[in-house]
Amino acid sequence: MITPSNLLAYTPIEQAYLPVLVMLVIALGFCAVVLILSPLIMKGKPSDAKLEPYECGIPTVGTARIQVFVRFYLVALLFLLFDIEIVYIIIWALAMTHAENAQVPGFVAFSMIVMVFYVVVLLVGLLYEWKKGALNWN
Amino acid sequence: MDSSLPVQAYVPEIHPTGLIPFLLLLLGGIACLVVDAATGKEGSRRYLPWIAGGTLLASITCFFLRLVPGEVFLEDTFRADAFGQLASIIILASTFVMTTMGPSLVRRRNLPSGEFYTLILFASLGMTLLAISNELLTAFISLEVFALSLYVLVGIDRRSRKAAEACFKYFVLGAFASAFLVFGIAFLYGAAHTTFLTEMAEVFRQGYVESVGPEGAVTEIPVNTMYVFVGFAFMFVGICFKLSLAPFHMWAPDVYQGGNMPAVMVVATASKVAAFAFLVHLVEALSYWQGFASGAVYIVTAVAVVSMLWGNLAALVQTNFRRMMAFSSVAHSGYMTVGILVLVALPGLMSGAELEAGQLLIRQAVILYMAGYTVMNILAFGVAYYIGGGGHMAAYRGLVYRRPLPAAGMAIAMFSLVGIGFTPPTIGFMGKFYIFKEAVQVGFVGIAVIALLASVISAFYYLNLVVTMFMRAETKPAEAPLAGTPEAPVQVGGELLARVVLVTACVLIFVFGIFPQLFIGLGETLVNGAVR
Numbered sequence: 001m002i003t004p005s006n007l008l009a010y011t012p013i014e015q016a017y018l019p020v021l022v023m024l025v026i027a028l029g030f031c032a033v034v035l036i037l038s039p040l041i042m043k044g045k046p047s048d049a050k051l052e053p054y055e056c057g058i059p060t061v062g063t064a065r066i067q068v069f070v071r072f073y074l075v076a077l078l079f080l081l082f083d084i085e086i087v088y089i090i091i092w093a094l095a096m097t098h099a100e101n102a103q104v105p106g107f108v109a110f111s112m113i114v115m116v117f118y119v120v121v122l123l124v125g126l127l128y129e130w131k132k133g134a135l136n137w138n
Numbered sequence: 139m140d141s142s143l144p145v146q147a148y149v150p151e152i153h154p155t156g157l158i159p160f161l162l163l164l165l166g167g168i169a170c171l172v173v174d175a176a177t178g179k180e181g182s183r184r185y186l187p188w189i190a191g192g193t194l195l196a197s198i199t200c201f202f203l204r205l206v207p208g209e210v211f212l213e214d215t216f217r218a219d220a221f222g223q224l225a226s227i228i229i230l231a232s233t234f235v236m237t238t239m240g241p242s243l244v245r246r247r248n249l250p251s252g253e254f255y256t257l258i259l260f261a262s263l264g265m266t267l268l269a270i271s272n273e274l275l276t277a278f279i280s281l282e283v284f285a286l287s288l289y290v291l292v293g294i295d296r297r298s299r300k301a302a303e304a305c306f307k308y309f310v311l312g313a314f315a316s317a318f319l320v321f322g323i324a325f326l327y328g329a330a331h332t333t334f335l336t337e338m339a340e341v342f343r344q345g346y347v348e349s350v351g352p353e354g355a356v357t358e359i360p361v362n363t364m365y366v367f368v369g370f371a372f373m374f375v376g377i378c379f380k381l382s383l384a385p386f387h388m389w390a391p392d393v394y395q396g397g398n399m400p401a402v403m404v405v406a407t408a409s410k411v412a413a414f415a416f417l418v419h420l421v422e423a424l425s426y427w428q429g430f431a432s433g434a435v436y437i438v439t440a441v442a443v444v445s446m447l448w449g450n451l452a453a454l455v456q457t458n459f460r461r462m463m464a465f466s467s468v469a470h471s472g473y474m475t476v477g478i479l480v481l482v483a484l485p486g487l488m489s490g491a492e493l494e495a496g497q498l499l500i501r502q503a504v505i506l507y508m509a510g511y512t513v514m515n516i517l518a519f520g521v522a523y524y525i526g527g528g529g530h531m532a533a534y535r536g537l538v539y540r541r542p543l544p545a546a547g548m549a550i551a552m553f554s555l556v557g558i559g560f561t562p563p564t565i566g567f568m569g570k571f572y573i574f575k576e577a578v579q580v581g582f583v584g585i586a587v588i589a590l591l592a593s594v595i596s597a598f599y600y601l602n603l604v605v606t607m608f609m610r611a612e613t614k615p616a617e618a619p620l621a622g623t624p625e626a627p628v629q630v631g632g633e634l635l636a637r638v639v640l641v642t643a644c645v646l647i648f649v650f651g652i653f654p655q656l657f658i659g660l661g662e663t664l665v666n667g668a669v670r
Contacts, residue, residue, distance in 0.1 A: 121168065128171045
């Protein structure tokens with residue numbers, strides 16, 4: 001199984017990051033070529049329709065800079081919070097049920113305590129939001 | 139998942155009592171939230187200061203009860219040596235003072251008290267953990283915990299436009315600096331293949347990384363010099379922001395001026411102490427890499443010299459007390475960075491037990507300076523908060539005739555901040571003396587001379603305030619309401635605890651100034667008498 005740490009162990013560090021560098025050069029080069037070459041070879045015949053920003057073909061209806069109700073932001077924030085919680089819990093559950101981990105004395109009890117503590121901390125945060133009316137849509 | 143792979147499972151070794159002071163802070167913060175949600179506005183205003191203050195005192199007590207081990211604990215994640223423990227105590231003391239200012243601020247500006255006290259405790263948690271962290275990612279998370287709390291605390295007064303501006307500037311630049319920090323961490327991990335500072339020191343000392351191949355073959359990969367330097371440079375930039383060192387200090391004047399005074403006091407004192415404690419641990423680990431000094435000395439020297447000179451020169455022309463203190467704190471961070479400079483150069487000059495003794499001395503000098511800096515700034519900001527007047531210099535005219543005791547306290551703070559020449563019995567003098575002494579002893583005479591000259595410049599604006607308070611008649615017209623007069627809008631005063639705290643700060647300036655060994659000895663006592 002290749003993990004970041006043993007990838008570094010097998011190859012010198014410069015080589016391990018070489019693909020990243022190559023990717024960076026290609027990406028920058030592509031952008032530069034497109035931006036420099038297209039004004040040179042194009043024939044400029046601008047019209048209103050051509051100068052409009054293209055999204056999906058439907059005529060644009062007004063500006064995108066509208067005021068968004070702040071509660072959407074709050075919901076997004078809460079969603080993010082519990083999304084991260086799920087990410088942690090899945091890994092935790094996998095590690096907990098792993099046969100060799102489960103054999104280590106005290107491991108299950110310890111990880112249970114840690115996770116309960118973590119969830120309780122998040123739960124208090126949720127209850128606080130709730131009590132303060134942050135979840136109240138009206 | 140292939141279950142045939144060998145998986146190393148372990149139960150982390152937790153020191154039985156080491157985490158108690160930090161868990162207390164976390165639980166205290168949660169308790170504040172619960173109580174705030176359970177009781178109403180008035181109830182939370184009544185109970186939360188007691189919960190927050192009590193939690194902070196209990197946490198400090200834990201350090202004095204020696205519950206925290208004076209070494210690495212929790213799987214090497216934390217290293218609570220005497221230096222780190224003293225830094226933690228300084229941080230908690232500073233946030234405690236903020237808590238004592240809380241009730242009047244909350245009532246006067248009609249702030250949400252639940253968030254206010256909870257964030258103080260969370261910020262304390264982050265700062266203390268940063269001060270003792272021995273692992274780069276833990277340090278980063280701790281830094282974010284306290285930085286996010288402080289962004290909110292600076293801008294918690296939502297009706298104030300200046301506070302919003304301060305909060306926004308602090309947040310945007312802080313997030314930018316955090317990116318630098320985490321980028322530097324990635325490079326250092328690439329260089330040392332570990333994020334633990336103690337292991338990193340070992341790797342740098344031997345000069346290569348041992349890497350175990352697929353068949354158990356051990357190969358020795360030499361440490362990549364460029365990664366060390368790039369990693370250090372990026373991390374240093376990130377930390378320089380928190381310390382408001384000179385090229386990265388742009389946020390400081392606006393934040394100090396716009397934010398509420400108690401939060402600004404913590405930004406100026408505790409957050410700097412935390413970041414500096416981490417920087418000391420980081421530089422100590424990196425300095426073992428031979429050739430580290432050859433590059434890092436230039437980076438650190440440049441930052442220190444520019445901070446000392448620019449901080450003091452810019453402070454000369456300020457007309458606002460808070461902006462003056464912001465540039466003064468830039469300069470003081472510069473003086474402290476001279477200590478870092480010595481730490482960088484030390485392994486090139488000595489080795490073995492001599493090196494350890496030298497590092498101990500410079501750690502002690504730095505922690506003494508940080509303690510002094512914190513006490514002086516608590517006194518200065520505390521007095522300025524309680525006499526009000528919006529921070530205009532003109533408002534301090536003839537303060538001694540209206541409020542003699544606060545004026546005397548402010549004068550003591552200013553004399554101690556000068557810290558050279560005629561102020562020997564103050565802690566400001568002792569801190570500078572020890573740091574400059576170390577610098578001269580390892581041969582940074584030029585830097586020490588620059589630092590002294592910068593201190594001479596600083597005498598002008600510190601003593602100018604004293605002159606304004608004591609020798610200028612309180613003639614109008616001052617464009618701002620005079621500080622300490624009944625018609626000054628923010629005058630509160632009359633709180634016994636606040637007076638006790640400020641008088642204590644006055645006393646500590648002299649006690650630690652005359653007996654600096656008391657403070658150093660305290661650190662050694664905390665780690666069971668062992669000299670670390």
